[in-house]
Amino acid sequence: VRAAYERIRVADRPEVWISLRPEADALADAERVDAAVGLPLAGTIVAVKDNIDVAGLATTAGCPAFAYEPEETAPAVKRLLDAGAVVIGKTNLDQFATGLVGTRSPYGAVRNAWDPELVAGGSSSGSAVAVALGMADIGVGTDTAGSGRIPAAFQGIVGLKPTRGTISTLGVVPACRSYDCVSVFARTIAEAEQAVALMTGRADGDPFQRDWPADAPLGAPAAPAVAVPLPGQLGELPDGWAEAFEHAVGRLAEAGARVVPVDVSAFLQGADLLYGTALVAERYAAVGAFVEAHPGEVDPSVAAIVLAARDVRAHELVRDRERVEWTRLAALAALAGADALLLPTAPEHPTIAAVEADPLARNLRLGRFASFANLFDMCALAVPASGGAASFGVTVFAPPFHDRIAADIARMLSGEPARPAGGEPAGVSLLVLGAHLSGQPLNHQLLAHGGRFLRAASTRPLYRMFALDTVPAKPGLLHVGAAGARVEGELWLLPPGGLGAFLALLPAPMTLGAVQLEDGTQVTGFFCQASATAGAADISAFGGWRAYLASLQTAGAAR
C-alpha cells in the first residue's frame, strides 16, 4: 500500500483519480487483511472506475452534479474486498462511460501512461493508467463498446472483458444497460483471470446476471483455430501497425494455432450499430432524465449523444435490435467454427489534441474493432502486442462462456505460462490411457466436451492392461493389486456438465472408476469389464498404450 501511494505521488497524474482514500485508511485495511489467513488477494491494490459503487466514496460517473454517496459496495467490488484486496480510490472516466477516448471528463483529460500527448483511451481511462503506472495491481473498469479494452491497448496492459452478465452489474451506473459489462485491467493474464474469477457469481436481484454453465469449455485445444481478417479488411492503420498485427498472427501460428482468414465484415458492421442506431435509446434510458435536468453540467459530446436518443421510438429499437441479431448470426457463421477471432484492439492511437478537434468522429473510429463484442455476446481479452509499434494491442474474441479458450489463445501470444498449479478452473480430473490420448482417434470427444489437458500421469503399479478387440482399438484396465504394473496415460480436466455428456458416449465394455496415481492422488479413470479381457493379450509390460502401438508398428515394419 505504501509503495502504491508513493507511485501516485511520483507519477504526478492527478487526473487519474476522482477520489483517493487517505493512505492511513488503506493501510488500516491492509493490516486487517494481513491478520486474516489464506485470502487469495491479500496485498492486492485495486483502483475502481468511478461509475461503480464503493461504500464510503462518492460515485460521480465523471459528472460532479450527478454525485451520490452509495450505501453499499457493488457486488463485483465486494467480492474483491472479501478476497483480501484493498481499494485505494475511484478513477476518472469518460463521463457516464460514454466514450472510448478518456478525455470527456471535467476531472481532466486522462493522459496516456507512457506519452502524455496521447489519449489514455476510455472510458475506463483512470483504472488503466493506474495499473500501467503501478499505482494499482487490478483496475476495475466497465466495458460496453470497448471501454475495458481500448485503454488496455494504449497502456500496454491486459484488459479482460468476460462474457456479459457473469459479473454482476448491480451498483454500476448504466451506460447501455443491456450491453454493460464489468471488466478488469491487470499487468498479466493470470492476474486478470484470477480477479474476474473472484468477481464472478450470483448477486441477489440482478436481472442481467447469468450463471456460468456447467459445460463451459475449460481450455483451448493444443492447436486452436483462430480466425483473422482477410487481406485489406483492417483498412488504414498507423505506420507499423499492420506489420505488428502480422507479427502477432505469426506468433500464434508458431505457437501451434491454425490461422484461418475469414470475412470479418459482419463484425465491422456490428461495431457501427452501437452508436449509429436506435440502440442509443439505452443511453437515454440510463441518464437521459439527469442530462435533461442539468443543462450545462454535462460534457457537450456526452450530452449530444444522450439527448439525440430522446425521441427514439420503440419500433425503431426493435428494428435495430433485429438488425444486430441478424448481423450477429452472419458474423458467427463467418467464423466457421473457429475457436476465436483475432483483431487489433484499436485502429489508431490519437493525440488528445486530435480528439478535442473532432470528438465524435475520432471516438467512433476507435471502436471499429471493439464495439461489436457485447452486441454479439462475445467475451474479449485484450493483450499488448507491440511488436515494435508502441501502444499496439490485439484482442482475442470468443463466443459466450468460452473465456478460457480466449485466455489460452492470448497466452500463446503473450508467452505467459499456463496457469500456475492450483489456479486451474473447477472440473473433474479424468485419466485417459488409450484411444482418448492426445492424437488418438477419440481425443476429439474430450475436446468437444470442453476438456483441458493437464499433464502426463502414471498409475501406481496396481493394474494390468489388456488389448481389447474393439473399434477403434482400446486398452482395458483391471485392478489386480500386488501383481499389477504401472501404466502411463494423460490427465485431463472436464467441466462437470461435459463429463455427463461424455459418459453418455461410453461404449461397452468400458467403465469408469477410481484409479490411484503414482503421486498418491486418486482420480477417475477408464477400466473395462473383467469378462472383456478373456482371450485379450496382456500388454502391461509395455507400460502404456503408446508404447504398445509403437511395438505393433515395429513388428509390422519388420514383417
Add this chain to the structure above:
Amino acid sequence: VTTPTELLEGFGNELRVGPWTATESALLDDDFTPPTLCAAANQAAGETGGTGAAAAALAAAEEEQPRLTIFTTLLRDAARDDPPAGSLSGVPFAVKDLFDVEGVVTLAGSKAKAADAPATADATAVARLRGAGAVLVGATNMDEFAYGFTTENSHYGTTRNPHDPERLAGGSSGGSAAAVAAGIVPLALGTDTNGSVRVPASFCGVYGLRPTSGRVPLSGATLFAASFDAVGILARSVGDVALTLDVIAGPDGIDPCCRLTSESPFTSFLGAERPLRAVRSAGELWAGAQPHVLDAVERVAAALGARGALELPEVGRARAAASVMTAAEGAERHQQLLRRNPEIVDPRVRGRFLAGLDVPATDYLAAQRFRRWWRRQVLGLLAEVDVLVLPTTACTAPRLDEPLIEIDGITLPVGAVLGRFTQPLSFIGLPALSVPVRRSGGLPIGVQLASRPGEEGLLLAAAALLEAAGVVSP
C-alpha cells in the same frame, strides 16, 4: 385451391355467403358424420392412411363455412393423392392463415397481402406435419396480423363459435379452434403471442397448447411480436396434442430462436405414473374470472390433487410490459404498410398498430428490464411446482353483439381483457395448455395448466390424467 379473391367475394363483411357455397353445396352429403376425431385413436386402431378422412374434412369444411366462417383458403385437391406413411398418415389438419403453404398466398388475415405471390415453400411446422402423412385441407381465419383475441376480421368475416354461432370463437387463432371444435379436422395449428391459441381453445372447448418459446420453429410463419410468438396446437384429445408436438418440435436450422430439444417423445408422458405437484393460482391470476370459471378451475385443481394456492407478484406490470412490447414489435413489423396505406388495415387492428408506432424506446427498455426481473421471480416460485392451474379466460364465449364484459364490477371491452390470464405466462415463454371443461347445459370453458420452461411433458401428463378421469373433454 380457392383464390383469395373468390373468398373475398364469397364472404363479405356481413357473413353472407355468395355463389361460392351455392355451387359447392350440392356436393355435400347430408348424412355426413364427423370422422373419428382422434388421430391417436386412429393410429392405435391401425386405421391410418388413405384419403377418406381428408375428403370428409373438406366436405365438412364446405358445409360449415357459410354458418361459421372458418376458412380463408380451402385446398380442394387435398384428398386427391394418397398421403405418405407416417405417424399422422391421412389425418386432415388446418393451419392459421399466417403459415406459408407452398403455392398458396399467405394472407395473415390482411387484405393488403391478397396480391402477394404464393408462398414458394411450406412453413417448417406445416412441412413436418405433411411429412408425417397429415393432409392439409385449408387455411383458417384470424384477427388481421394476429393482433386481437376475437377473430373479427373486416376483410374475411368473423369466425363464429361452433357451440353457438351468435358467439365469438375467440382469437386470433379462432378459425383453427373452430375448425377443430366443429369436427372438421382433429387438429390445427395456430400461433400464440399473448394467448391467441389458448383463448379460442377456451371458448371453443378444445385443447390449446402454447409450447415453451423456442420449442417449435417459426420459420415460414408470419411473425407478429417475435419476443412472444409461438406455434401452437389445437386438438380434441391430449394424445393428438402430444403426437403433433412430437412431429413439429425441434430445431430446423432456420429459426435461430428454436433451440429446445427433448430427450423422450411427448407421447411418452401420456399415462405416465408420476406424481405431479399441482397448485392453483391466487391473486391477480385468480380474481376477475366469473364464478363458474373459477368453479371449473377448482374442479381441475382438485382432480390433480392441488394443494394450496400460489400468487405471482406484479402480474399487472407483466401484462402492461407484454402489451408495450407487443405493440412496438407489431408496429415495427408492419410500419411500412401503416405509413403507406393505413386505410387498408382492419380499423380494430389499425388503432393498435398506430399506438404501437408511438411507444417510446425507453418504455420498451423498461418493459424488457421488468421482464428479466419477473422471469426470475416466477421461475423461482415455480421451482417446486409442476403444474399451475388457473383460468384461461375470465368468461365463456361472449356474444357477437355484446362486446363488453364486467370484471370486478368494472365494465370493459371484451377484446381488452381476453388475454388477462394468458398474457403473463407467454410474456416469459412458459408452456401452457388450455384444457376444455364441458359444463352441463352451458358453453365450454378452458382451464389453463402452466409449467416451467421445457416441461410440456408435465402439462400433457396432467391433461391425460384429467381426460382419463373425465374431468375434461371437448
